[in-house]
Structures are given as structure tokens and as C-alpha cells.
Amino acid sequence: MEKLKSVIPETLKHKISHSTAADLNSTCSSLLDFFTNLPLFHQLVRDLTDPQVALCGKNKEAALEAKAKGNQCFTDGDYSNALQFYSQALRNAPMDAEDNEKNLVATLYLNRASSLHKLGLFLESLQDCNRALILSPVYAKTWFRRAKANSSLGNYEDAMNDFGVSMEIETSLSGKRLIENELNQLVDQSRLRSSATEKQHDGNADEPLQVELQCASTPNKGRGMISLTNIPMASLIHKEDPHGAIILKHCRETHCAFCFNELQADTVPCVSCSIPLYCSLECQVQAGGEDFLKYKAEYGFKLDLSDDLERHIRNVTSPSFCSSGVKHFAEHRHECQGMHWPAVLPPDVVLAGRIVVKHIEEQAYGVLDHNVHKILDLCQNYGQVSSDTKLEFHVYSIILLCCLQRFYATKLTLNSTTTSEIIILLSKIRINSMAVVRMKHSDVKQPLNYDLTSSVEQIEVAQAVYSGGSLFNHSCEPNIHAYFLSRTLFMRATENVTAGSEMELSYGPQVGQWDRGERHMFLKDRYSFICQCSGCAQVNLSDLFHGGYRCIKPNCDGVVLDSSVIKYEKEKIGHRERLSCFQGNVPSDDSISKLSHYMYEQTDYHWLEPGSCLGCATFYDLQASKKSISKAEVHIQRMKDAVTSGALTTNLLMDALRYVDILRVVLHPFNRRLAEVEDNIAQAFCLIGDLQAGMDHCRASIEILEKLYGESHITIGNELIKLASIQFSMGQEISSDYTARIVAIFSRYYGSHAEIMFPYVHYLKKESCRVV
Numbered sequence: 158m159e160k161l162k163s164v165i166p167e168t169l170k171h172k173i174s175h176s177t178a179a180d181l182n183s184t185c186s187s188l189l190d191f192f193t194n195l196p197l198f199h200q201l202v203r204d205l206t207d208p209q210v211a212l213c214g215k216n217k218e219a220a221l222e223a224k225a226k227g228n229q230c231f232t233d234g235d236y237s238n239a240l241q242f243y244s245q246a247l248r249n250a251p252m253d254a255e256d257n258e259k260n261l262v263a264t265l266y267l268n269r270a271s272s273l274h275k276l277g278l279f280l281e282s283l284q285d286c287n288r289a290l291i292l293s294p295v296y297a298k299t300w301f302r303r304a305k306a307n308s309s310l311g312n313y314e315d316a317m318n319d320f321g322v323s324m325e326i327e328t329s330l331s332g333k334r335l336i337e338n339e340l341n342q343l344v345d346q347s348r349l350r351s352s353a354t355e356k357q358h359d360g361n362a363d364e365p366l367q368v369e370l371q372c373a374s375t376p377n378k379g380r381g382m383i384s385l386t387n388i389p390m391a392s393l394i395h396k397e398d399p400h401g402a403i404i405l406k407h408c409r410e411t412h413c414a415f416c417f418n419e420l421q422a423d424t425v426p427c428v429s430c431s432i433p434l435y436c437s438l439e440c441q442v443q444a445g446g447e448d449f450l451k452y453k454a455e456y457g458f459k460l461d462l463s464d465d466l467e468r469h470i471r472n473v474t475s476p477s478f479c480s481s482g483v484k485h486f487a488e489h490r491h492e493c494q495g496m497h498w499p500a501v502l503p504p505d506v507v508l509a510g511r512i513v514v515k516h517i518e519e520q521a522y523g524v525l526d527h528n529v530h531k532i533l534d535l536c537q538n539y540g541q542v543s544s545d546t547k548l549e550f551h552v553y554s555i556i557l558l559c560c561l562q563r564f565y566a567t568k569l570t571l572n573s574t575t576t577s578e579i580i581i582l583l584s585k586i587r588i589n590s591m592a593v594v595r596m597k598h599s600d601v602k603q604p605l606n607y608d609l610t611s612s613v614e615q616i617e618v619a620q621a622v623y624s625g626g627s628l629f630n631h632s633c634e635p636n637i638h639a640y641f642l643s644r645t646l647f648m649r650a651t652e653n654v655t656a657g658s659e660m661e662l663s664y665g666p667q668v669g670q671w672d673r674g675e676r677h678m679f680l681k682d683r684y685s686f687i688c689q690c691s692g693c694a695q696v697n698l699s700d701l702f703h704g705g706y707r708c709i710k711p712n713c714d715g716v717v718l719d720s721s722v723i724k725y726e727k728e729k730i731g732h733r734e735r736l737s738c739f740q741g742n743v744p745s746d747d748s749i750s751k752l753s754h755y756m757y758e759q760t761d762y763h764w765l766e767p768g769s770c771l772g773c774a775t776f777y778d779l780q781a782s783k784k785s786i787s788k789a790e791v792h793i794q795r796m797k798d799a800v801t802s803g804a805l806t807t808n809l810l811m812d813a814l815r816y817v818d819i820l821r822v823v824l825h826p827f828n829r830r831l832a833e834v835e836d837n838i839a840q841a842f843c844l845i846g847d848l849q850a851g852m853d854h855c856r857a858s859i860e861i862l863e864k865l866y867g868e869s870h871i872t873i874g875n876e877l878i879k880l881a882s883i884q885f886s887m888g889q890e891i892s893s894d895y896t897a898r899i900v901a902i903f904s905r906y907y908g909s910h911a912e913i914m915f916p917y918v919h920y921l922k923k924e925s926c927r928v929v
């Protein structure tokens with residue numbers, strides 16, 4: 158692609174770089190003319206769309222080779238490698254391929270089920286048996302394997318039926334005897350053990366939306382969502398499935414390409430290509446590609462089975478989702494023609510393709526020509542994107558159209574109108590799509606037992622467009638919180654909202670996390686807008702403390718600011734509205750109220766000068782402080798590196814501690830850097846086994862963060878979990894007040910879903926009941 162961009166004449170590049178949305182017809186027409194006569198372009202399109210050169214098609218030989226390796230590993234007792242090889246074979250195996258006169262895919266699912274069973278993964282083993290039986294219900298071995306999985310799971314009735322079918326199909330005497338033995342053992346077992354399994358808490362799946370919202374015009378952010386009623390904190394205010402979504406490349410091997418949940422060992426590959434992996438048949442069928450169920454074998458035994466066994470076979474081989482009647486747009490279907498453009502082009506471009514195809518399919522006679530701009534009624538900002546992005550949008554739009562034409566030859570014309578419409582669609586996706594995130598597995602699965610001071614990390618797994626969700630504007634002081642379950646977007650009010658207020662979420666940056674300059678830069682680079690939210694427009698204490706220095710006058714709590722911060726604060730003062738944060742989030746304590754009182758009382762703004770204390774107006778030169786900070790940072794970094802590389806020593810930690818003292822002398826006590834450093838020190842202490850010191854520093858970090866974010870922010874919730882995990886490791890009891898505080902914060906942000914997303918919340922709730 159870079160090569161293609163590099164041969165575009167400079168004059169044309171210049172024209173594109175300076176184009177606005179109104180110029181697109183002309184720039185697209187020029188680029189199309191240029192590409193039409195460029196062999197390199199035609200070669201590139203051929204490479205992307207010719208199934209003969211693509212590497213993502215099915216390949217029986219590769220599947221058989223992997224199967225043979227899997228069999229060898231299984232024989233050698235190396236079940237986890239056997240599992241890997243069978244999964245690889247499944248990815249490559251054509252659905253209709255036969256091996257030893259049996260359906261190859263069914264055999265591979267059965268073989269993998271055996272490995273999964275050996276590894277103790279019984280549910281996964283059961284699911285693989287189900288898949289094998291849909292494709293081929295006539296093998297006694299598969300029913301036998303299913304019976305074993307069910308038996309291990311305590312599903313005795315199902316297991317007996319499975320053995321029953323297996324016995325009917327089995328022809329050999331020795332086979333029948335084996336089944337009979339197993340069946341007898343199962344009968345004994347089922348008498349001894351109850352099959353009760355704990356039902357997983359799945360939240361209130363049908364929690365109703367409790368609010369009325371309206372899309373209205375705002376003074377400086379375009380459209381926005383306004384509440385028409387008072388909304389209590391933690392209410393669910395919005396729930397939506399995506400208009401279009403796509404998994405990110407780095408998560409293809411780890412997360413389901415449809416629901417974006419983490420993949421388990423029993424992955425289901427796409428039926429007709431070797432790229433996407435799904436967590437279940439249901440996801441595969443909904444996402445499209447070819448339909449797995451197309452290969453469902455008809456049950457045609459010539460056996461005299463009881464009604465119960467006949468019903469059992471039907472239930473197993475016709476999964477319930479087949480009859481649910483819910484029809485989804487099969488978003489992967491047009492990408493799955495043995496070509497590899499969907500695997501190669503950037504996700505937002507492939508996502509644009511999905512949205513275009515959905516548009517065409519939803520209109521029975523849809524043709525993509527002049528009406529693409531109606532695809533999504535969302536705002537776009539083509540005019541504001543960088544020159545480089547404009548050029549990329551042009552090139553990718555033409556390439557995407559060429560790729561889509563292979564599937565929709567009659568409905569897609571490649572001309573300047575369609576190309577410019579795709580460019581506008583890409584601009585819409587750029588500012589309106591959301592990153593679907595998941596908590597890092599290890600952070601949430603093991604209640605209070607994870608790496609002691611690691612922070613809860615989110616991973617971006619997919620990019621999705623939510624037509625309704627896109628109407629919510631950004632605020633660095635948001636009053637709603639967005640999160641995802643599978644691919645569904647949920648939004649909740651994180652505070653009590655009065656009727657008529659704007660409902661705003663954070664697109665990333667928040668007050669307390671970054672200073673105003675960093676927030677602006679991020680939003681401008683990523684979304685190309687200048688933030689006009691209350692956090693950026695009004696003076697708030699968090700922004701003052703965030704990077705503030707300590708006043709040199711003894712007993713003065715005032716904060717001293719650097720010129721870079723002053724620049725932004727002066728801009729805010731132009732707005733003449735002050736201290737929004739003080740009235741809401743930040744807890745009042747003496748130092749804050751003194752400072753805020755002082756600031757409120759001032760009618761002129763001379764106090765706002767670099768190096769001048771906001772509390773007592775004493776001036777001092779920040780240069781010397783900056784020098785000592787730089788020196789201290791070197792030593793703290795040395796300790797951090799040692800933590801990362803596992804080479805931490807007590808000496809390195811003590812050395813860093815001395816330099817932290819220097820930071821404490823020069824930085825304001827609520828400076829965010831101090832919170833970060835306290836956290837680093839806490840982690841280091843935990844690593845060398847001094848958990849008490851680790852806990853003290855973790856607490857010190859939380860106290861600072863509370864000043865910056867307020868006491869009920871989710872960041873504080875995450876930090877409190879960290880503290881609880883240290884306490885837990887020390888064998889200390891976690892007090893019920895403390896537990897209640899954590900539960901309250903998580904419930905405020907995740908409502909009834911808090912426990913599914915963070916199993917430790919469930920654990921803490923149970924603990925607090927026990928303590929009380």
C-alpha cells in the first residue's frame with residue numbers, strides 16, 4: 158500500500174491533502190484516472206482478490222498433515238499439543254472433505270473432544286462432540302465420547318441417553334461390552350453424586366431502560382443526548398447492538414470474531430476460510446461465512462430406537478439456536494470467498510465494507526450509487542483529518558470498492574461518486590466508532606488473588622459502530638459510563654442527573670487522569686475536535702493539582718503552577734465559570750477549601766502566573782525544582798525497570814525511596830505523579846515480600862487519587878481492589894464497610910452487571926454477608 162501511495166504524483170497528493178468534502182468528486186475522479194492506467198494498482202487488487210493466490214482458503218492436505226501430528230501427540234500422551242494440532246487441522250479442513258470414508262471435520266471435532274476430555278475440559282469436550290454429531294450422527298464413538306463428557310459434568314441423564322444411542326449403533330461385541338460397563342458405573346455414580354451445578358450469575362439480562370432521552374442540538378458540540386427526566390445514579394440509560402463491528406487483528410487468535418469474548422480451547426473456525434475463529438457454532442452461524450448447519454447430516458438410522466432416544470438424537474443434532482428465528486446480517490459472508498483482502502486491509506476499511514454490504518442487503522434492490530451518505534446518519538469531519546489520512550481514505554476507498562465488486566459486481570459501480578461516499582463513510586467511522594474493550598482475563602477471573610499491585614487493564618478487542626451510542630458527546634467529566642457485554646453496548650448514569658442535562662461519556666481522557674493539555678492533544682489527534690466540555694472549559698481543582706508544585710512557604714497548602722498549565726487555566730478563566738469540580742467530585746478538606754475559597758474570592762486573575770503560589774502569591778523559580786525532579790526520576794525509573802525485569806533488590810528500592818522524598822518536597826501533595834510513584838513503590842515492596850509497606854504506599858497513592866478523581870470514581874474502585882488483594886494476601890479480614898464501598902463503586906458503574914464483569918465483586922459481596 159505504501160508503494161502505491163508513493164507513486165501518486167505530488168500534484169495530485171497536494172490536491173487531496175488540501176481537499177474538503179466538497180472537493181471529493183474531483184479528487185476521487187483524478188485518482189481513479191491515475192490508478193486505471195497503473196499496472197501496480199491492478200496487480201495489488203489481483204493479489205487481494207484472487208482466491209488462487211490467497212493463503213486463507215481451506216486446504217485438505219494441510220488439514221490431514223495437522224491431523225496426523227495431532228494423532229501422534231495424542232498417542233504419546235501429549236494432549237495439549239494434540240489439541241493445538243486438531244484446532245489447526247479444523248481451521249484448514251474443507252467441510253465436505255472425507256478421510257477414511259468419514260467426514261474429516263466431524264472426525265477432527267471428535268479427536269479434539271478426546272484431547273479436551275483428557276485435559277479435564279469437559280464442557281469444551283461436550284461441545285466438540287455436539288459439533289461432530291451435527292455433521293455425522295452415525296458414529297457410536299462420538300456418542301460414547303459425549304456420554305463420557307456428560308458423565309464428567311454430572312449430567313447423568315444425558316450421559317445415559319448418549320450411552321444408549323452408542324450401544325444401539327455399535328456393532329462389535331467388545332464395543333457393546335465396554336459401553337455396558339461404563340453404563341453400569343454411571344448408574345452407581347449417579348446414585349452417589351448430585352448433578353447440581355452452580356448456575357452462573359448472568360446479571361439482570363432484561364434490565365429495562367429506565368429513562369427518556371432526546372437527541373437535541375447543543376451549543377458547541379453538534380447534536381447530543383439530553384435527559385428528559387431526572388435519572389438516578391446507576392440507571393441503565395442505553396443498550397444497543399452494533400450497526401457494524403469487526404475484531405481487531407491482534408485479537409483474532411484470542412477472541413471470538415463475533416461476540417468478542419475470549420476464546421476457549423474448543424474454537425470453531427469459519428466454515429469456508431481459515432481466518433476467523435468463533436467461540437461457538439451460534440456465533441459462527443450469526444457471523445456468516447458459509448453456514449455450518451448447511452452441512453448438517455440428516456439423521457437416517459435404520460434402527461429401532463425408543464421414542465426417548467430418537468428425541469435425544471434430535472435434540473443434540475438440532476441446536477436450539479437454529480430455531481430461534483433471530484436473523485442477523487451475516488457480516489462475514491461477503492468476505493469469505495477464499496480471497497484475503499479482509500485479512501489484509503485495516504479493520505476500519507473492512508468495517509466500512511460490512512456497513513456498505515449491510516446497506517445493500519437491507520434494501521431489497523439496493524444499489525450503491527448516490528445514496529450511500531444515507532447509510533449512517535452520523536457526523537463526519539473529513540475536512541479536519543490530517544493530509545496523510547485524507548490520502549489513505551482515498552486509496553483505501555478505491556481498493557475496497559474493487560474488492561467488494563468481486564462479490565457485488567452488479568450493485569457496486571466504481572466511480573468518483575461511490576468512492577467519495579466511501580471516503581465520507583470512513584470519516585464517519587473514524588469519529589463515531591467505539592473500541593469494544595474487555596478486562597484482561599487474569600485481572601478478573603481470580604478473585605483477589607492476582608498479581609498484587611498490577612492495575613486492572615482493558616484490552617481493545619474490536620471496533621464497532623453504534624448508531625444510537627454515537628450521538629452521545631464526550632466530556633472529560635462524564636456523567637455516564639459505557640461498557641460492553643459480548644458486542645452489546647451498555648451505558649449507565651454514574652451520578653444523579655437532573656432533567657434537561659446533557660448525558661456525556663468519556664471517549665478516553667478524563668479529568669484526574671491527564672492534564673488539560675494531554676486531554677486536548679489526544680482528542681484532537683484521535684477524533685479531530687477541540688474539547689468544549691465543562692472539565693476543559695471551567696477551572697477545576699484536579700487540573701490545578703494534577704501537575705502542581707508545592708509552595709515554598711512553610712505551612713502554606715497553596716499550589717504553584719508551571720507555564721504550560723497556566724496557559725490552559727487562563728483560557729478557562731476566559732469562560733468566567735470556576736471550580737466546577739469542587740462542587741461535585743473532590744472531597745472537601747481543609748487545604749482544598751482554603752485554596753478554593755481564595756480562588757473564589759479573587760476578582761482579578763493576577764495570581765495566575767507561573768511560579769506564583771495560588772494560596773499566598775509567594776513566587777519561586779521552578780527551574781531548580783525541575784532539575785531535582787529529573788534526577789529523582791532517573792532513580793525511580795531504575796527501580797521500575799528492575800521490577801519489570803525481575804532484578805529488583807532492596808538497595809534499588811531504598812535508593813528510589815530516598816528520591817521519592819525529594820519529589821514529596823517539591824511536588825504538591827496532590828500531584829498525580831506522586832500517586833503513580835507511591836503505586837510503583839507499593840508494587841516493589843510487595844515484590845520483595847514486605848506487604849505491610851506495600852499496603853501503606855498503596856493507601857498513600859489512593860489518598861492522592863481521591864483528591865483528583867473524587868472518592869467514588871471507578872479508578873478508586875480499582876485501586877481499592879488492589880489494596881484488598883494485598884490485605885487478603887496478608888491474611889487480614891477485609892472489613893464490611895470497606896467491602897461495601899467497593900461494591901457500591903462497581904455497582905454505580907456496572908449496575909447488575911458488576912458481578913459478571915468482575916467476579917471478585919461477587920466474592921466480596923459474599924464475604925461481607927459472612928462478616929455481618
Ligand SMILES: C[S@@+](CC[C@H](N)C(=O)[O-])C[C@H]1O[C@@H](n2cnc3c(N)ncnc32)[C@H](O)[C@@H]1O
Nearest residue numbers: 378379380536588627628630631686688689690
Ligand atoms: C460521536 S460524535 C457525537 C455526536 C455529534 N455531536 C453529532 O452531532 O452527531 C463525536 C463528535 O461530536 C463532537 N463532540 C463530541 N464531544 C465534544 C466535545 N466535548 N467538545 C467538542 N465537540 C464534541 C465532535 O464534533 C466529535 O467529532
